[in-house]
Amino acid sequence: MISLNRSIYLSNAGISGSCSPFSGRQRGVVPSAPSSLRVVAVNSNRDLNGSVVMESTLKEMRDATNVIDVDANANDAAAVAGGSHDVYGEDMATEDHFVTPWSLSVASGYSLLRDPHYNKGLAFTDKERDAHYLKGLLPPTVISQDLQVKKMMHIIRQYQVPLQRYMAMMDLQERNEKLFYKLLINHVEEMLPIVYTPTVGEACQKYGSIFSRPQGLYVSLKEKGRILEVLRNWPEKNIQVIVVTDGERILGLGDLGCQGMGIPVGKLALYTALGGVRPSACLPVTIDVGTNNEKLLNDEFYIGLRQRRATGQEYDELLHEFMTAVKQNYGEKVLIQFEDFANHNAFDLLAKYGATHLVFNDDIQGTASVVLAGLVAALKLVGGTLADHTFLFLGAGEAGTGIAELIALEISKQTNMPVDDARKKIWLVDSKGLIVSSRRESLQHFKKPWAHDHEPIKTLLDAVNDIKPTVLIGTSGVGRTFTKEVVEAMASFNEKPVILSLSNPTSQSECTAEEAYTWSQGRAIFASGSPFPPVEYEGKTFIPGQANNAYIFPGFGLGLIMSGTIRVHDDMLLAASEALAAQVSQENFDNGLIYPPFRNIRKISAHIAASVAAKAYELGLATRLPQPKDLVQYAESCMYSPSYRSYR
Numbered sequence: 021m022i023s024l025n026r027s028i029y030l031s032n033a034g035i036s037g038s039c040s041p042f043s044g045r046q047r048g049v050v051p052s053a054p055s056s057l058r059v060v061a062v063n064s065n066r067d068l069n070g071s072v073v074m075e076s077t078l079k080e081m082r083d084a085t086n087v088i089d090v091d092a093n094a095n096d097a098a099a100v101a102g103g104s105h106d107v108y109g110e111d112m113a114t115e116d117h118f119v120t121p122w123s124l125s126v127a128s129g130y131s132l133l134r135d136p137h138y139n140k141g142l143a144f145t146d147k148e149r150d151a152h153y154l155k156g157l158l159p160p161t162v163i164s165q166d167l168q169v170k171k172m173m174h175i176i177r178q179y180q181v182p183l184q185r186y187m188a189m190m191d192l193q194e195r196n197e198k199l200f201y202k203l204l205i206n207h208v209e210e211m212l213p214i215v216y217t218p219t220v221g222e223a224c225q226k227y228g229s230i231f232s233r234p235q236g237l238y239v240s241l242k243e244k245g246r247i248l249e250v251l252r253n254w255p256e257k258n259i260q261v262i263v264v265t266d267g268e269r270i271l272g273l274g275d276l277g278c279q280g281m282g283i284p285v286g287k288l289a290l291y292t293a294l295g296g297v298r299p300s301a302c303l304p305v306t307i308d309v310g311t312n313n314e315k316l317l318n319d320e321f322y323i324g325l326r327q328r329r330a331t332g333q334e335y336d337e338l339l340h341e342f343m344t345a346v347k348q349n350y351g352e353k354v355l356i357q358f359e360d361f362a363n364h365n366a367f368d369l370l371a372k373y374g375a376t377h378l379v380f381n382d383d384i385q386g387t388a389s390v391v392l393a394g395l396v397a398a399l400k401l402v403g404g405t406l407a408d409h410t411f412l413f414l415g416a417g418e419a420g421t422g423i424a425e426l427i428a429l430e431i432s433k434q435t436n437m438p439v440d441d442a443r444k445k446i447w448l449v450d451s452k453g454l455i456v457s458s459r460r461e462s463l464q465h466f467k468k469p470w471a472h473d474h475e476p477i478k479t480l481l482d483a484v485n486d487i488k489p490t491v492l493i494g495t496s497g498v499g500r501t502f503t504k505e506v507v508e509a510m511a512s513f514n515e516k517p518v519i520l521s522l523s524n525p526t527s528q529s530e531c532t533a534e535e536a537y538t539w540s541q542g543r544a545i546f547a548s549g550s551p552f553p554p555v556e557y558e559g560k561t562f563i564p565g566q567a568n569n570a571y572i573f574p575g576f577g578l579g580l581i582m583s584g585t586i587r588v589h590d591d592m593l594l595a596a597s598e599a600l601a602a603q604v605s606q607e608n609f610d611n612g613l614i615y616p617p618f619r620n621i622r623k624i625s626a627h628i629a630a631s632v633a634a635k636a637y638e639l640g641l642a643t644r645l646p647q648p649k650d651l652v653q654y655a656e657s658c659m660y661s662p663s664y665r666s667y668r
């Protein structure tokens with residue numbers, strides 16, 4: 021039986037006996053604990069000093085003095101599931117689940133205010149303040165969550181420097197998670213450039229200096245042989261999406277080593293805000309195998325291993341241990357999204373683990389899907405079918421060859437032409453010039469399918485003038501490479517040249533929106549990886565689109581999760597593309613846009629999720645049966661809500 025003085029808090033502290041109260045997420049339990057064992061940390065002094073392990077029942081928990089609530093997120097899922105299925109966790113629907121320690125929390129008021137999952141700040145009602153020992157810990161006023169959002173926006177807008185806004189947002193995420201997501205969802209177009217590209221790039225570059233509270237899980241070479249143990253230190257048990265990087269190609273900023281952590285953290289914030297995956301199901305991971313970035317190695321504030329990158333067998337073994345441990349710890353339905361790996365590892369990891377794990381490479385596959393969607397939509401503005409167009413890429417790495425391949429697959433599907441023939445409509449330029457057959461022997465494997473018969477060409481401008489593409493796509497990671505001459509050449513033989521500058525962050529964009537519109541005399545159909553503001557040209561306002569995989573991965577992931585899909589298939593990427601393209605309205609087209617606005621992203625994500633799930637069911641890769649009748653409605657019903665819950 022439980023004997024309580026003042027308050028109790030469920031955590032894994034009872035098992036470890038050594039964890040400090042409320043450092044990071046505290047609703048977890050050592051996953052290997054037998055399910056019948058209830059682990060309760062008794063807090064007699066508002067601390068977890070003297071934690072004990074004991075058995076308990078749900079009733080006992082509820083009888084305890086200060087029971088807050090079952091996991092609010094679990095409630096979201098259970099509510100939409102009508103208590104009958106488990107969208108967000110295998111064992112969520114059963115009563116037994118609700119007595120497991122990670123789904124029920126009991127806290128002192130003081131601790132409650134410091135738990136980002138439950139904290140509501142001034143929005144705690146008087147009744148809640150009474151019930152949860154909050155009296156006196158807050159000033160008397162009670163305000164709504166909407167007013168809190170308004171106030172935070174006011175504070176954030178006062179910061180002129182984007183990095184300060186980023187830090188304010190990260191601070192909010194660590195302080196009051198629901199408020200963070202409410203704000204991000206309600207102000208998505210304004211806040212996306214802060215928590216995501218371009219600002220997240222600068223944050224990664226300066227991560228060591230701005231680092232305060234750790235976010236995500238660091239798996240370094242030091243942990244080799246003990247990765248399962250590291251995973252078990254993470255307090256959440258029902259992880260559904262992991263975004264993992266090794267920091268070697270962070271946006272177009274190169275090797276940022278361990279400081280790449282900003283990317284998984286940012287991507288997963290989007291999984292929740294844009295795709296509705298609950299935050300506690302998301303795990304950001306950075307694999308630290310060292311860095312070859314001399315500046316960071318010599319930076320006294322660098323947070324990672326101070327050694328050059330491990331490669332070869334040492335690297336492979338660490339990654340394999342990680343992949344094996346993830347599956348062992350979270351099961352086979354956890355989605356592992358590879359992010360910002362260098363291409364010499366990215367393609368191999370995807371190929372190696374694609375057959376055994378639910379893996380998705382955002383840079384190769386997510387980017388491909390978002391760009392194909394934009395191109396399909398662009399056809400409404402430029403005419404013809406995909407097969408009628410000629411595509412030229414600057415950059416033949418993950419993004420470039422990934423997009424090229426999906427375009428070829430779609431052309432082949434639409435025309436019944438062999439994929440090899442479809443590839444002939446697509447040309448790529450890398451740092452050595454046009455990829456042609458005479459270079460084949462020395463090419464990396466992912467470039468070989470693009471080595472067409474042609475004379476060697478050294479420069480992009482020469483390639484543009486020779487090949488005369490209708491679509492020019494920048495995936496080089498090098499800024500200002502679409503020069504005036506290049507854009508003018510595109511505009512000289514295309515009435516409406518399609519120009520996509522995909523490289524991130526803004527500094528690496530192949531050209532700016534202003535350059536694209538002015539150099540093409542306002543005729544370009546333009547989109548970029550990082551956002552640009554509208555451009556005035558000859559009395560007309562041009563609104564550039566944002567071609568970023570953020571349109572795809574949140575909905576794509578949601579579709580996989582909600583259908584219990586066990587493997588990613590190319591047809592799912594095509595389905596996601598079609599779903600996104602279908603969301604572009606006539607009004608968007610009238611404004612020259614080939615992507616819908618981000619403000620509708622949750623609806624868009626629901627449609628993408630539904631299409632991906634439908635494809636998964638069709639392919640027999642979905643395990644959650646029976647298939648829901650209305651997948652869009654189902655996707656919407658599964659989405660995390662950032663609104664506060666009432667703590668009874």
Ligand SMILES: NC(=O)C1=CN([C@@H]2O[C@H](COP(=O)(O)OP(=O)(O)OC[C@H]3O[C@@H](n4cnc5c(N)ncnc54)[C@H](OP(=O)(O)O)[C@@H]3O)[C@@H](O)[C@H]2O)C=CC1
Pocket residue numbers: 269270271272273362363382383384387390414415416417418419420449450451452494495496497498501522523524525528548549550567568569570
């Ligand atoms: N908008 C979006 O959603 C996304 C944008 N990106 C962005 O795309 C960029 C590239 O990413 P990724 O494909 O993964 O990177 P990779 O390193 O895999 O590929 C970069 C490619 O660019 C080529 N390149 C580099 N410099 C030049 C140059 N001066 N002239 C011509 N080609 C050059 C490289 O050539 P070589 O092979 O010879 O070295 C390589 O083929 C990044 O900036 C990234 O942020 C990536 C994913 C999604």
Ligand SMILES: CC(=O)C(=O)O
Pocket residue numbers: 217270271272360382383523524549568569570
């Ligand atoms: C957007 C993205 O994934 C990248 O630039 O790498």
Ligand SMILES: [Mg+2]
Pocket residue numbers: 271359360382383
């Ligand atoms: Mg990326």
